[in-house]
Amino acid sequence: MTESEHDVLIIGGGVAGLTLALELADRRCVTLLRPTRDEIGASAWAQGGIAAVLAPQDTLEAHVRDTLVAGDGLCDERAVRFTVEHGPAAIAWLIDQGVPFTRDTSTDAPYPYHLTREGGHGTRRIIHAADATGRAVVDTLLARANAHPRIRLIADQQVIELCADRQGCCGALSLDTEGRLQRLRARDTVLATGGASGLYRHTTSPNPACGEGMAMAAALGARLVDLEFQQFHPTCLYDPEGPAFLISEAVRGEGGVLRDTQGRRFMPDYDERGELAPRDIVARAIQAEMQRAGSQYVALDITHLPAKTIEHHFPTIVAHCRTRGIDIRHEPIPVVPAAHYSCGGVATGLDGASDIAHLYAIGEVARTGLHGANRMASNSLLECLVFARSAAEALRHDHDRPLDCECPATSLDEWAPMPPDGEANALLERLRDVMSEHAAIVRSDAGLMTAQDQLKALKRDGDRLNERYRPTVATRRLGHALTVATALVEAALQRRESRGLHYNRDHPPIQT
CATH class of the missing domain: 3.50.50.60 (FAD/NAD(P)-binding domain)
Known part of the structure; x- marks a missing residue:
């Protein structure tokens, strides 16, 4: 060391x-x-x-x-x-x-x-x-x-x-x-x-x-x-074959409208502010429309704006979507909610x-x-x-502390064998599946308790990796993710109301 x-x-x-x-x-x-x-x-x-x-x-x-x-x-x-x-x-x-x-x-x-x-x-x-x-x-x-x-x-x-x-x-x-x-x-x-x-x-x-x-x-x-309170952005580009890409909320701010796969604008059905409602409302509305229609995405449409306006305000989005075969000046953008901000x-x-x-x-x-x-x-x-x-x-005013701490690292054995490639990453993907299924945009008590049980099982697998092998970035990232996911699910179970980004079918919203 x-x-x-x-x-x-x-x-x-x-x-x-x-x-x-x-x-x-x-x-x-x-x-x-x-x-x-x-x-x-x-x-x-x-x-x-x-x-x-x-x-x-x-x-x-x-x-x-x-x-x-x-x-x-x-x-x-x-x-x-x-x-x-x-x-x-x-x-x-x-x-x-x-x-x-x-x-x-x-x-x-x-x-x-x-x-x-x-x-x-x-x-x-x-x-x-x-x-x-x-x-x-x-x-x-x-x-x-x-x-x-x-x-x-x-x-x-x-x-x-x-x-x-x-x-x-x-x-x-x-x-x-x-x-x-x-x-x-x-x-x-x-x-x-x-x-x-x-x-x-x-x-x-x-x-x-x-x-x-x-x-x-x-x-x-x-x-x-x-x-x-984990925020899901309402509009991430839907493209299962490509990397994640955010479609800025500014697109809706400049007049973009959300439509279902049949071309019907639906946000006014959910909130009088339409596409400019807060993100939690828009994300839940999109998810509800996807479930209603059995679709994988909805459409964000700005084709009614002049092409030059679109190019001026959104050059990065225009260019990126073009690489995915989408010309947003003339066709709607397929979008889906995605985890965005904690x-x-x-x-x-x-x-x-x-x-x-x-x-x-x-x-x-x-x-x-x-x-x-x-x-x-x-x-x-x-x-x-x-x-x-x-x-x-x-x-600026706190700099007199001596540097004399021992910073113990007795649990970190540099000479232990390396863990198998991909095992920690595979466990992290399973964690993501659990959280996406049970602790995402819309939750329930039963789903959260299921997530709690499944996270405990994943932690046992992760602990075995840490016991047998030396630490790596992947194994430590898995351990950190398990800690925070578990704490998130526990916090969600303790909140006996639906409020903001936390929406639980079993508990009605509290009027504020």
């Missing part, structure tokens, strides 16, 4: 991790662990944009109100107000960093950048970079981080466990690309590892997180909150601090209280920015 010392260790290099690194590096040395492949994680796949009060006719109070309504009575209003109030400054910071947001070219534009509207928002307040906002933000911030002399980026290590001493978290254990164990001592450790949509069969990103950061934090005693996670304060000293969580891995029972569109990247900047402010 090799060892290294770090001042601030950030695990995860999406928008949250990169923002924190750049905001903190003027005061402290930062080590940022990020995936070798950019397609891992959610940030780069965020299409729609970032919600903030930017237009003259918009107000902070309106953004707060829309967020509280979408959260179905379970938002922490203090966290909502904190996020919304710090939103404009966060966008201004991104603009200063050079993010190429799409400009509004109309002569009477009240704001220099184009703002779109998405479900749950009462007005246009989504700033975006065409239909690839996450990629634009990540690329811009990554270039800045690479050029910063006090930021060290490491791409060849995968964290598998956090370490703790009497003072709290003191770093992490990781595996390099050769499977060798590394001990990373750190004064402060920040999780920016993403959510848990990888617990499900269909997702909106090709390599989603499986709750690794949540599980590692829980192992140290950190609280996991609101795990039952509203729950590691409980934190407004500064990103967890219950464990010297351990912070930012981005999707964290539960800040902003989203409540249902995340409103484009509030996620806003949360990444605001809480990363807030955590940076807290960490």
Whole structure:
């Protein structure tokens, strides 16, 4: 085992991790662990944009109100107000960093950048970079981080466990690309590892997180909150032969309508807001229509918009769908709901601090209280920015801790045999089948109890792997996924109501 010392260790290099690194590096040395492949994680796949009060006719109070309504009575209003109030400054910071947001070219534009509207928002307040906002933000911030002399980026290590001493978290254990164990001592450790949509069969990103950061934090005693509120995006491209691809909610925001396989528009039957209803309502409506018709998908239709408008607003979607043989300018897009965003996670304060000293969580891995029972569109990247900047402010003043923790790793035998190829991955696929069948968009008590029993059986199989073989990224990912899936199912069983993203046939919705 090799060892290294770090001042601030950030695990995860999406928008949250990169923002924190750049905001903190003027005061402290930062080590940022990020995936070798950019397609891992959610940030780069965020299409729609970032919600903030930017237009003259918009107000902070309106953004707060829309967020509280979408959260179905379970938002922490203090966290909502904190996020919304710090939103404009966060966008201004991104603009200063050079993010190429799409400009509004109309002569009477009240704001220099184009703002779109998405479900749950009462007005246009989504700033975006065409239909690839996450990629634009990540690329811009990554270039800045690479050029910063006090930021060290490491791409060849995968964290598998956090370490703790009497003072709290003191770093992490990781595996390099050769499977060798590394001990990373750190004064402060920040999780920016993403959510848990990888617990499900269909997702909106090709390599989603499986709750690794949540599980590692829980192992140290950190609280996991609101795990039952797993958001399913209503419109993922339906293509069983190809990788996951999200069709942005902005398509509906610009006038796209949902139709069944017979061409009938159905959303007005479910909600007076139609396609702009909150995502949980739209996802359940799509699932109901698919079940009613016995179809594998529904259609998202924007062919009534001018072709040039479609090409201007959605160049990435146009280009990607064309590679799948679909011309969205002239034919509807087949779509299906898919696991997208975890509203729950590691409980934190407004500064990103967890219950464990010297351990912070930012981005999707964290539960800040902003989203409540249902995340409103484009509030996620806003949360990444605001809480990363807030955590940076807290960490600037907390840097006197000695690096003397032992960070024990007695259970990790580097000399044990490697596990059989594919066994852990096969168990993870079985877990995804269980969660998709029994703990997805629509649930029941019986289904959740079945999931509980099946997860216990999978855990026994996973434990046998860990007992016989040395740790690998695959076996540890399976273990983390089992931890979070089990906690999610338990949280869903404990909630005796249907609210927001948690819909249980056996319990009626609570009126808020």
